[in-house]
Amino acid sequence: MAQDDHSGTELAAADSSHAETVPAVKTGTALIQSDAFENPGFPPHRPRVTDEDPKKEKRAQRTVYTLFYLSILGSIWAIAAYMLFPMEGNDVGDVRLNNLFIGLGAALALLGIGFGAVHWAKAVMTDVEIADERHKVGGNVVAREGAVKVFQDADRESGFTRRAAIRNSLIGALLVFPLPAVVLFRGLAPQDENPVELLSHTMWKAGTRLTLDPSGVPIKAADVTIGSAFHVIPEGLSELHHGKLEEKAKAAVLLMRLNPDELNELPDRASWSYDGIVAYSKICTHVGCPVALYEQHTHHLLCPCHQSQFDVANHCEVIFGPAARPLPQLPIMVDDEGYLVAQSDFTEPVGPSFWERH
C-alpha cells in the first residue's frame, strides 16, 4: 500500500552521515552505526548431563519408554471406562463418572505420547543446532526476467492487450456472471413477506386476554396486587403450532401494578392503564433481549444483556444504558369478566430499532 519505492530518495534521515554505508536495499531511517559491535559467532557448544553421564542418559531413555507405555495404559483404561461406566440410568452422576474416566484415560494416553516425545527430543536426541543460510525472498533477477517474459509471450500470443474488444467483453462477462447467483440468495427469506410489515405488528389485538407465561392462564385485574409483576403472553400463543417463538419474540409483555399516585402517565396514554396496572413490551429496545428484571421498590426494569434501565413510573423511559427508546406500552383494559385484555396492538413496532422504523 503506502510503500512507494521512491520515498527514500525524497526523504532523507535527519542524520545521513552514514549514507555511504547504505547497501543496495533501502534502509529508510535506520541508524547504522559505523563502530557497532560485530557478531561474535556461535558460542562453544555445552554438553548436557545426558551427553556426559551414561547413567543419566540411560535414565532418560527409560523415562521416555515408560511414558510411551503409560500412554498405552491410558488408552486401555479409556476403553475399559467406556464399558465400566455406562450411563443407562437416569442419573447425572453416571454421566459425570463416564466423562471423568474416559477423559482421564484419554488424557493419559495423549500426555504420555506428548511428554515422551518431547523428553526424547530434549534429553536423548543430539542437541546440536544447525544454521541454514537464508536467501532473499524475492526471486533473483533471472527468475523475474523469465517471469516477465512468460507474461509478455502469453500476451503476444493471445493478444490480450492488443485485442481490446475481446478482453473487455470477457471482463464484462466475468463481472456479470455471478449476479444470478447473488439473486438466488433472495430465496433465503420468504418471497411474499415484507420484514417491515411483519415487524410492525404483533399478536395483540383489541380484546386479546393477557395470560401468564408460559401456562396461558388469563389474568384477572383483581389478582394483580400492588408491587407485583407478571410475565405475560397473549391468549392463544401457547396453542400456536407455527411461529410460536416468532410471535413470542414480539408479543412478550411485562405487567406491573404500581400505586396510581406513583404512576406518571402521559396525558394521551392516561387511558392505557387500569388502576395502576400497566403493560409494557418485554423486548428491549436496544438489541432485543428480554427485559426480565423488575426492581419493585424503584419501579425500574433492568435488561440483563447490556444493563439498560427503564423507569416504569415514567412511561418506561430510559434512565441508563445503551437503549435509546422507552419500552412500548400495550394499552390495556378490563373485560366484562374482570380479565385484563389489550385495547389494541402496540402502537409502534416493539424490540430493536431498524432502519425503516419511524
Next chain:
Amino acid sequence: MSTATTQTPQRRTFTAAASNYIDERTSVSTFVKELGRKAFPDHWSFLLGEVALFSFLVILITGTFLTFFFQASMAEVEYEGSYVPLKGVEMSVAMASTLDISFDIRGGLFVRQMHHWAALMFVAAIGLHMLRIFFTGAFRKPRELNWVIGFVMFILAMGEGFTGYSLPDDLLSGNGLRIIDGMIKGIPLIGTWTSFLLFGGEFPGTEIVGRLYTLHILLLPVILLALIALHLMFVVVHKHTQYAAPGRTQQNAVGPPILPVYAAKAGGFFFLVFGVLALIASLFTINPIWNYGPYDPSPVSAGTQPDWYIGFADGALRLIPPGWEFVLFDRTWSFNILVPLVGLGLFIATVLIYPFIEAWVTGDKREHHIVDRPRNAPTRTAIGAAGVTFYAVLWAAASSDIIATHFKLTMEGVIHSLQALLFIGPIVAYFVAKRVCIALQKKDREIVLHGYESGRIVKLPGGEFIEVHQPLDEYDRWKLVSYESYQPLMIRPNARGKITVGQRLRAGMSRWFFEDRIAPVTKGELEAAHHEHH
C-alpha cells in the same frame, strides 16, 4: 518412509523398498531432502502459534465426531432423553440432539466439552501468538502478508466460535443470536433485510441453526484450512524468525533440524495440547446447556456471559451512553449500534494494516529476520500496550454487571468508570510502556558499559567502598547491543521543490515514533567507559 531415504541401497529392508516404491511414484525424496534438515529456530514464544494450530486440529477431530450425532434442525420435539428435569419439555431437535450427545452417548459429553475447550484455547492462542508477532516486530518485511492472513484467521476463528456456540439452540445461544439480530437490524439501509434473509423470515425462525451449521462445519473450516496452509507455506518460504543471539544473523536461521528434533518436539507438543484439553474436558464442565434449557425469547438470567472472545464486542455495546439514536429523513439511525460496529471495525482495520504503516514510517525496505526485543522498539511496544488496554477495557465492560455485584458497586459507577477508562487507559498505558521500555534500554546500556552488579563490595586502597561490576562476555553483550534504532525523518523538498502533505505526515509520524530513542552501545563507547574506570 523419510528415515529410509538415507539408508544405503544394498540393504533391501522393507522400509527401503517401501520408500523406493513411493518415491518412484511421488518424487517425495526431493521434498524430504529439501525440508528434512532445515533448521527451525526455537523459543518458548514460538510455541503459541503451535498451540493455535494444534488446538485447531483437536477441534477438527472432535467436531467431526460431533457431526455424527448432532442434528442441525429447529423442528420442535418433546425431549425424551435421559436428563430427567427436561423430560417432556418442548425444544428444537438441535437442542435435543446436543442433550443426547451429553447424556445418552457415552463419551459424548467428553468430546463435546473437549470441542468447546479447544475452541476457547484456539482463539486465545491465536490472540497471544499475534501479540508475540506484534511486540517482536516479526510482521516486518517480508512477513507483512502473513500478518494479514493470521489476523483474518483470528476474525474467522471468532466467527467459528460464535456459530458453534449458537448451534445447540439453548437459551444462551438463542440470546446471543437475538443480540446479533438486533445489531444487524440497526445497520442503516440494509439491516432489516439482512436480518430477514439471515434468519429466513422473522427472528428466530426455523432456519438459522441449519444455516450456521453450514458455515460452522463447511465454509469457515475450509477457508480456515486454506489460510492455515498458506500461512505455513509462507513460514517455510520466509523461514522462521529468530531472536538475536551470538552467531545468528539476518542471513541465517539457527535451530535444531526439523528431522528429528523439531519434529519430535512439535509432534510431542501436539499430543501435549491434545492431552491437556482432554484433561480439562474430563474435569471441568463447559456450557451446561441442560441448566439453561431450550431457547425462549422471554426468560433470561442475569450474569450470563458469552464465550470470552466475544466479550469485547458485547462490552462495546454496553459502554454507549443512553439516547444515541435519531430519526432523520424519516429513517432510524441507531448510533448506539453503529458506533460500536464502526469503532471496532476501525480498531480491527488498524491492527490489520499496522505493518504497512510502520514500514511506511521507517522507509526500511530490508528483510528482517531477527526479531526485536519489545523494549528496543519503544513506540511500537507502547502502541501495542495501548491497543491491549483498549481491548481489555471493552472486555471488562462485558462483565460490568458481574463487576458491580461482586464488588458491591453501582452499575452506573462501573459503566462510567469504564467509559472514562476506555479513553484514558490506552493513553496511560502508552506512556507507561514507553517509559518502561526506555528505562530498560538504559539499563541494558549500563550493563554493557559497566557490567553486571555482582553484589560484592570491596574497599579501595583510598578507603572508599565500591561494588564490583562483573563485565559481560562478548556473547552476552551481543544480545544487548545487536539492535538498530531509527532516526526521525527530516522533511526535504522533492524533485519539484515541493513538500507534500504525505511527507509532512510521514515526518510527523516518524518524529512520534523515533524522537525518544536509545541507541545501542558502540565499541567506541565501551572503550571510553573502560578508560574512565582505570
